[in-house]
Amino acid sequence: MIDPHADLDPATLAVSLGRPPRRAGAPLNVPVELSSTFLGSATSGPGPVYGRTDNANWQALEHVIGTLEGAPNGCTVFGSGMAAVAAVLDLLDHGGLLVVPATAYNTTLELAGALRDRGRLRLAVADPADPAAVEQALEPGAMLWIESPSNPLLEVLDVPRLVGSARAAGAVSVVDNTFNTPLLATPLADGADVVVHSATKYLSGHSDLLLGAVVTGDAETHRRLVTTRRLTGGVPGPFEAWLALRGMRTLDVRLRRSVDTARLLAQRLTEHPRVDRVRYPGGGAVVSVEVAGGAAAADAVVDALRLWTPATSLGGVESLAERRRRHGNEPATVPESLIRLSVGVEHAGDLWRDLDQALRVTPGRGPIR
Ligand SMILES: *Cc1c(COP(=O)(O)O)cnc(C)c1O
Numbered sequence: 001m002i003d004p005h006a007d008l009d010p011a012t013l014a015v016s017l018g019r020p021p022r023r024a025g026a027p028l029n030v031p032v033e034l035s036s037t038f039l040g041s042a043t044s045g046p047g048p049v050y051g052r053t054d055n056a057n058w059q060a061l062e063h064v065i066g067t068l069e070g071a072p073n074g075c076t077v078f079g080s081g082m083a084a085v086a087a088v089l090d091l092l093d094h095g096g097l098l099v100v101p102a103t104a105y106n107t108t109l110e111l112a113g114a115l116r117d118r119g120r121l122r123l124a125v126a127d128p129a130d131p132a133a134v135e136q137a138l139e140p141g142a143m144l145w146i147e148s149p150s151n152p153l154l155e156v157l158d159v160p161r162l163v164g165s166a167r168a169a170g171a172v173s174v175v176d177n178t179f180n181t182p183l184l185a186t187p188l189a190d191g192a193d194v195v196v197h198s199a200t201k202y203l204s205g206h207s208d209l210l211l212g213a214v215v216t217g218d219a220e221t222h223r224r225l226v227t228t229r230r231l232t233g234g235v236p237g238p239f240e241a242w243l244a245l246r247g248m249r250t251l252d253v254r255l256r257r258s259v260d261t262a263r264l265l266a267q268r269l270t271e272h273p274r275v276d277r278v279r280y281p282g283g284g285a286v287v288s289v290e291v292a293g294g295a296a297a298a299d300a301v302v303d304a305l306r307l308w309t310p311a312t313s314l315g316g317v318e319s320l321a322e323r324r325r326r327h328g329n330e331p332a333t334v335p336e337s338l339i340r341l342s343v344g345v346e347h348a349g350d351l352w353r354d355l356d357q358a359l360r361v362t363p364g365r366g367p368i369r
Contacts, residue, residue, distance in 0.1 A: 081198025201315025
């Protein structure tokens, strides 16, 4: 059979996959399958059995995310990004070594630390910007955790080199691809073993649900993840899966718009007299700014915003701003004055004017134009 989706662009795949078979009278979208159990008997043949094991909305979403990441049959969705992270960490043998950067997502670090404190795993915190230090820390059977760009410092890592080092050392490599989405990076193609997503962010894109996903090209690893989900029950609701797939239909247009605006804002912020430093890796839709005047000034800027929403999270159509160190578990490597901006899809000029007026509340070094 000819694969109708061969050679299609990811933007097209995100729209066209995960739909019911094309026949007269079929719905265009997979209906929300709200059922905890499914009819079956000894004679009725294979089919879904129970809602912790099977759901049509998960399957549709998994097919789309898996295809975009390069493993159409290798995606497992979870009830949140952290449920996905926890399932991946559980792939490590008891007492195994996790090599994680100090710049990893703060709750991933917190979970890894809690698992270490209980003796579940050993932890090596390495500087991923120094691949030699990472290579030094690796051992056979270890798991290397990679996030690029990092959150919220937005440092970009040499992912192909790091996953290559992991492979050479007999270790498994995991990339948290939340910030990039498969439209900006496909770590499996770079040689990574496992990709993790908080689909709460760009993939679903509307700040209205939590959902996680894990993708792997290795059938045995996939089977273990599916089993973990069934045994531990960290499943997404069918409606959340339906909403996430609906969000993914517009991933390409949302992301392109946000990236274009982020690039423009990063450029203008660099020239702003009240800004000490702009962190922007040149792609993506998150920009971090360090404002003049420290924590108090940064808090004042966030409070003065009218259009940007003061809230944590990222990846939604709504632009969000947050001083990250307001969180007790944010590492001290993050400057007190750093505000993380998640650029949404509002008009760029409106977003800029609001930022500019808010920045004027800070004590600057030079006169405001
Ligand atoms: C938000 C986030 C997570 C956790 O996902 P939840 O859906 O909030 O549980 C993990 N990694 C990264 C990079 C994130 O931004």
